[in-house]
Amino acid sequence: MTEHEDGLLSLLEAVEAFEREHDVAERFNFFDAVGMKTQEIRHSRFIGYLLNPSEAHGLGDRFLKAFLLDVVAVHPEESPLSRLTVAVADLSGAFVYYERDHFDITIHVPTLRLLVVIENKIRASERDKQLSDYRDRAKVKYHEDNFMGVFLTPDGYDGEDGAWACIGYRRIKDTLHRVLREAAPHPRIADAIGDYLHLLEREVVVSEELVNACKKIYAQHRQAFDLIIEHGQVSALGEAFKTFAQDVSEVEAFSTRPNDVFFVARDWLTAPELQVADKERWGSSFPAKFWFHREEEKLSLCVEVGPVLDGSSFDRARFVRELRARFKEKDKKFKSSFTRIRTYKAKVEDDLDPEAMHSEMVRLWRQMGANEAIDHVFEAAKASVAP
Template sequence: MEDLYQQVTRFVTNNQLLEQLNARLNEFNPFKVLRVSQHEIRHSNMLGWLLNPQENHQLGDLFLKKMLAEVLYGEIQVQNHQLQITDIMLGTLYDAEVLREWRNIDLLIFSKANSLVILIENKVYAGLADHQLSKYITTVKQRYPNVKNVVPIYLTINGDEAPHREYYSFSHRSILDILNSIIYLHKEHMNNQVADFIRFYIQTLEALTMQDEKLVQLCREIYKHHKEAIEAIIEYGTISTSSLNQAFELLENELNCISHNEDSKFFLSDKERWFLPKELQLQIPSLSRKWKSPKALSYFFAAEEKRLLLILELGPISDIQKRSEILSNILENNKKQFFSRKSNSSSYTRIRSKSIEIDDWSDTEHVSGQMKILLEQKFQYAEVNEELKSLLINNNF
């Protein structure tokens, strides 16, 4: 115990890495001061500004076009438009009007020239009221009866599957990718103040979606050098680890998977737990780029305020052609229709996701029971793995 005491003391005394982490977490960011990351309404205000071609960001309709094009890559059961991605990218949306909180809809975009209405339900942490999405669709169709194209979007941190068959699923992670692309390609032509403002918002999205690579790397370095001290602080300084991880570990043997416990490259936090079935390891290529998994295809559980999600994603394979082939073969050849493009970006594609309600996150047994139902009944984990393994073997991935 004395040795452990010395390790903890050494960890907090003149620890340069810890000081760097503290400095990183306390960097000035106006969005942090305004607590934007904690409030949907403020995220919606920022998105409303970016989506409006008439605003002073001087990007015109660039962000709106890029976001709409990415949204249309997704799949829905009922489509209320005849738009093609090429129509969006080659056309113009400069006449678009953006409304905030119109009839309680977070964001509504209307383009008369394109006979187009886009409605966005933006959910960061809050839950969804019953029939909320249906009500918004009905309201829009009543207000714009002659509009030919209606695109409803369900926007969440991880691109959760929309609980309505007419809504596209989209994620803040995809918005982060779009903004990074815009800054990279157009920074030379942007006003410096606008570029800095967008960079601050990018940092906020990185923290929200846990995509801040510098912060992740710094945390990994600290953990590598002070593993025992950190584990002692967690053991003696907190009541318990998250119920998500406790519930996962109760079912880990049944899952027969590899996760953070065996390979630290699989991401772990109070909100997400990444893993891969051992039976699929050899069939799935490893990644050279950083992701939340060392493998190109992985599962993860994601905890929200009142829901638990199980998601299967294809990650950022550097060989774009190979990635496209893998994705096409999975989507086109799955006989049981387990897989479809739920959400998409340049770095990841969600191909299956299911969710279940959680009444009490403090009750680990309840969370574990709901997790088991989600796995077996809603997601059909064993059957999906069997189908996935067959597809991977037959296509020599």
């Protein structure tokens, strides 16, 4: 038996043990069967069903109340209601709508004169001014109600409109776990919610424990993994970026997904005073990144600023303003965690091969300014270090 065969067999044993320990082995899941995984419309429908106190799920208004309490807790300054008001309110008369006025989920609570609009994004990205446009539309059409906007994403990503509360799917998962324990619904409903939670944990919000276990297996079986990667399937985006990084040798990827590649300039990492980002939340020690995102027939390239460590002498607000000036973007209100500076987009074929994808990447990179964009970020960062 060759060394490669030994390594692959050892990896198979490790993977089998990993599947048993973390419950990720293939098993029937209703939501897998209906092709849900990352389809936003179907996630919205199921979440809306559980939020609706009139549905026959046995949760009553428990999940709706817990959800609204979470929203007020993460965004108290923009909330029209206090947590106490929500906690003592009878929400059993709430109405839930789907795709009404193009809003993913709309919740109307007449007793509180409250209109909750949920914009759900799993793989897609926020369109330019989408949240502010939705807020303006809701306030005009439903002017008698108090507006509460919720931007729901896998990691609680901050939208461009600061009036929206940003909620991550991890919070949805944790809240559902708690409500499921407290409500004890019908077994069939409990099974369905269990399937949904399993889907979230596997496809949308992977736990830190699972990530660490994956890293451990990779460290122990690196050679076998490298062999699989070398001869196995990779996404067209990832394959195209390999060629892109050869052309643009100044950059390197620090995280990749099937539809995303996050990368930085190597020079950015050489300045110790600029390694101020919250790496656990951001993935890199430098507070800005570029990233390519593939979404059906669209490819985008974004420059973005992430969260900075507490107590840092780095002026994040100035960094954002400096970048907006250099990338010729208007200054506007922004949050303290994730701020997109500018996004460049291209329409592409759905079945684009890596070579064609690489060409589109290069075109977007040149549109952004190529190496000048790297310099813009570096100079803005250096100008944002407190003296």
